[in-house]
Amino acid sequence: MQKSCDHIWNEVLDIIRPQINEQSFNTWFVPLKPRTVSDNTISVEIPGKFFSEWLDEHYKNLISSALEDVINQGASIKYVVNSSNGNNGKKEANARARKEEIIPSSAKTKYIKDNLSKFNLRYNFDNFVEGPSNQFAKAVAMVVAEKPGKTKFNPLLIWGGVGLGKTHIAQAIGIHGIENKSLKTVSYVSSKQFTMDFISAIQSKRTKEFSSFYDKVDMLIVDDIEFFIGKESTQEQFFHTFNTLHLKGKQIVLTSDRPPREFSGLDIEERLTSRFQNGLVVDIKAPDLETRVAILKRKAGEEGVNLDSEVALMMATHISKNIRELEGALIRLLAYASMMGQQIDTNLARTVLKDLKVYETKPISIEDIQKMVAGHYDLNENLLRDKTRKQEIVLPRQIAMYLVKEMTNYSLKTTGLHFGGRDHTTVLHAINTVNLMMEQDEQMRETISTLKQKIGYNQL
Numbered sequence: 001m002q003k004s005c006d007h008i009w010n011e012v013l014d015i016i017r018p019q020i021n022e023q024s025f026n027t028w029f030v031p032l033k034p035r036t037v038s039d040n041t042i043s044v045e046i047p048g049k050f051f052s053e054w055l056d057e058h059y060k061n062l063i064s065s066a067l068e069d070v071i072n073q074g075a076s077i078k079y080v081v082n083s084s085n086g087n088n089g090k091k092e093a094n095a096r097a098r099k100e101e102i103i104p105s106s107a108k109t110k111y112i113k114d115n116l117s118k119f120n121l122r123y124n125f126d127n128f129v130e131g132p133s134n135q136f137a138k139a140v141a142m143v144v145a146e147k148p149g150k151t152k153f154n155p156l157l158i159w160g161g162v163g164l165g166k167t168h169i170a171q172a173i174g175i176h177g178i179e180n181k182s183l184k185t186v187s188y189v190s191s192k193q194f195t196m197d198f199i200s201a202i203q204s205k206r207t208k209e210f211s212s213f214y215d216k217v218d219m220l221i222v223d224d225i226e227f228f229i230g231k232e233s234t235q236e237q238f239f240h241t242f243n244t245l246h247l248k249g250k251q252i253v254l255t256s257d258r259p260p261r262e263f264s265g266l267d268i269e270e271r272l273t274s275r276f277q278n279g280l281v282v283d284i285k286a287p288d289l290e291t292r293v294a295i296l297k298r299k300a301g302e303e304g305v306n307l308d309s310e311v312a313l314m315m316a317t318h319i320s321k322n323i324r325e326l327e328g329a330l331i332r333l334l335a336y337a338s339m340m341g342q343q344i345d346t347n348l349a350r351t352v353l354k355d356l357k358v359y360e361t362k363p364i365s366i367e368d369i370q371k372m373v374a375g376h377y378d379l380n381e382n383l384l385r386d387k388t389r390k391q392e393i394v395l396p397r398q399i400a401m402y403l404v405k406e407m408t409n410y411s412l413k414t415t416g417l418h419f420g421g422r423d424h425t426t427v428l429h430a431i432n433t434v435n436l437m438m439e440q441d442e443q444m445r446e447t448i449s450t451l452k453q454k455i456g457y458n459q460l
Contacts, residue, residue, distance in 0.1 A: 004037060005034045005035065005036055005037045005042065006034055008034070008037055008042060008070055008071065009032075009034035009042065009044070011070045012042075012063070012066045012067060012070050013029060015065075015066040015069055015070070016029060016059075016062060016063070016066050017029075019062060020059070020062070027332070027335055027339075028051065028054060028055060028058075028059070028335070030339075031046070031047050031051070031335075031338065031339045032044050032045065032046055032051075033045040035080060037071075040071055040072060040074055040075045040076065041075070041076045041077070041078050042067065042071070042075070042076075042077055042078070043077075043078045043080055044077055044078070044079055044080065045079075045080050045081075045082055046079045046080065046081055046082065047081075047082055047335070047338030047339060048081060048082075048303065048304075048334065048335075048338050051079070051335070051338075052079040052081075054331065055079070063077055064076070064077075118187075118188055119171050119174055119175050119178075119188060120171060121175065123167065123168040123169075123171035123172055123175065124171075124172050124175050124176070125138070125141075125142060125145070125172045125176060127168075127298070127302075128165065128168055128169060128172055129287075129291060129294050129295045129298050130291075131287050131288060131290065131291025131294065132288060132291070133164075133284060133285040133286060133287045133288060133291060134164075134165060134169070134284045134285070134287070134291075136282055137158055137169060137282045137283070137284050138169060140153055140156065140280060140282055141156070141158070141169050141170075141172060141173050142176075144156050144173055144251060144253065145172070145173045145176035145177050145180075146176075146180075148173075148177050148218070148219050148250075148251035149218075149219070149249045149250050149251040150249070152279065152280065153279050153280040154246065154249075154251055154252060154279045155242075155246070155251075155252035155253065155254055155275070155276065155278065155279040155280075156173075156251075156252070156253050156254070156279055156280055156282070157225075157253075157254045157255070157256060157260065157276050157277075157279070157280070157281045157282070158170060158253070158254070158255050158256075158282055158283070158284060159255065159256040159257065159258055159259050159281065159282075159283050159284070160257070160283050160284035160285065161257065161286065161321070161322075162257065162322060162324070163321075163322035163323050163324030163325060164284045164285070164286060164287070164322070164323060165284055165323055166223070166255040166256075166284060167223055167255065169284070170188070170221050170223060170253050170255050171188060171221070173219075173221065173253055174186045174188050174219060174221050174253075177218075177219055177251075184218050185216060185217040185218050185219075186217065186218060186219040186221070187213075187214065187217040187219070187220050187221065188221040188223070189220075189221070189222060189223070190222070190223045190224055190227070191222055191223065191224050191225045191226070191227035191228050192224065192227045194222060194234070194238065195227065195228070195231055195234045197210065198210060198233070198234050198237050199234075202233075207237075210237075211237070211240070211241065214241045214245075215241065215244045215245070217245070217250065218250055218251070219250060219251040219252075219253070220241070220245055220250065220251070220252050220253070221252075221253040221254075222238075222252075222253070222254050222255070223255050224255060224256065224257065225254050225255070225256050225276070226256050226257050226258060226263075229263070239275070242275055243275075246275075246278075252279075254276060256276075259281060259283070260273050260276040260277045260281060261273075261277075263276075286320065286321045286322075287323065289313075289316055289317065289320075292316035292319070292320065292323075292326060293309070293312045293313055293316045295316075295323060295326060295327070296312040296315055296316055296326065296330055297309075297312050299327055299330055300312075300330060300334070303334055305334060305344070307330075307344065308344065308345065308346075310346055310449070310453070311333075311344060311345060311346055311349045313453055314346050314349050314350070314353075314453075315329055315330070315333075315349055315353065317453070318353055319353075329352060329353065332352050333348065333349055333352045336348065336351075336352055364407050364408055364455060365408075366404050366408065366410060366414075366415065366418040367418075368455060369400050369403045369404055369407065369408075369455055370384050370385070370400055370418070372451060372454050372455045373396050373399055373400040373403065373451060374396065374400075376396075376447075376450075376451060376454065377392075377396045379392075379393065379396060384396060384397045384400055384419060385418070385419055385420040386420060387420060397419060397430070398430035398431075398433050398434055399434055399447070399448070399451070400419070401415060401419060401427050401430040401431060401434075402430060402431050402434035402435070402448070403448070403451060403452070403455065404418075405427075405431050406452075407452065407455065411424075412424035412427045412428055415427045434448070
């Protein structure tokens with residue numbers, strides 16, 4: 001039976017391999033191991049639960065088609081998490097529990113379930129990591145979700161760069177509205193899909209049905225409205241849909257990669273732009289370092305992994321502008337650790353970041369270290385090179401010398417020259433002093449670790 005199972009799975013892989021790139025195949029299919037075949041269902045072992053979620057999201061149809069070709073119509077796959085992978089069992093239970101919390105119970109009406117099927121259920125307010133860059137946007141979004149169409153925030157337009165969470169927060173409004181307010185119809189659509197559906201309606205001479213559908217929704221969420229640029233007929237249709245819903249007091253939520261004032265001159269009708277600004281316009285900025293660390297730790301926790309703070313800090317330092325890229329790097333790190341059976345640490349994270357071409361080591365200079373240490377202790381960096389023997393200067397100077405030894409290839413003599421012409425014995429004494437303090441004082445160990453991370457910020 002095992003041989004038959006292996007044979008079947010190899011045939012499935014032979015069908016899949018030519019249809020995706022080699023890196024994706026090696027990352028997501030090579031680690032899978034066939035276990036059993038029973039009743040047209042093949043059981044496949046996976047390194048972690050996130051594998052099944054990724055495969056379902058990106059390759060479900062491809063896998064199903066290959067299975068049907070090899071086995072027969074209606075063949076299916078069952079993923080089994082490798083029990084030796086630590087707390088995967090707990091992770092799977094937690095993931096299942098989260099889904100049960102999100103998905104409405106059978107007692108709720110069918111239209112709620114139908115509405116939720118169009119949303120990514122992970123994009124809810126509970127999973128949205130709040131920080132200074134998005135705090136106001138989230139607060140406004142929650143007000144709108146609680147009282148759709150009954151606030152002055154209508155329309156609500158959320159704008160910001162790619163991958164900063166606009167879609168997440170827009171969908172969270174819809175999900176909350178469905179689950180807690182039982183709105184009959186919440187329509188979430190990208191502006192591209194709205195345009196394509198409208199073109200299809202024109203071709204099939206069903207524009208009245210198209211208009212009627214959108215005119216009846218209780219909440220309309222349109223993602224990436226910048227796609228309307230240059231599409232006059234679509235803008236005209238959307239203008240009438242917007243007006244109809246607004247007059248009825250229905251909530252409208254929009255997202256864009258730019259504020260409405262920048263639509264001027266981009267073939268967006270002025271009357272439509274003025275409608276966009278008629279309610280509230282809020283922006284989401286790139287998250288700060290602390291928020292990026294929190295996002296990584298939250299996402300890792302959802303996969304049952306307790307991500308070390310040092311690893312999260314390294315990743316968040318080198319991926320600073322795009323949350324989507326940050327999450328992609330985390331998925332790759334988790335996949336790599338599972339496949340290679342390695343512990344997740346800074347060395348592994350560095351390897352993954354280099355593979356993604358977001359980590360390029362540059363030499364650290366003595367001046368870099370002096371500047372960072374002086375800043376940490378709120379000193380003028382010239383004091384580290386001065387002849388003063390004041391204790392408040394001596395210790396930071398010794399720490400800076402220690403870090404030069406740890407983080408660079410400079411000789412003791414060269415190091416001394418950069419610290420006011422001191423000789424190599426003074427530098428060696430400083431290094432030994434800091435080493436001894438680290439052995440005896442946990443606070444000193446934490447200080448050195450913090451400074452290493454800070455200095456590492458300049459390595460991109």
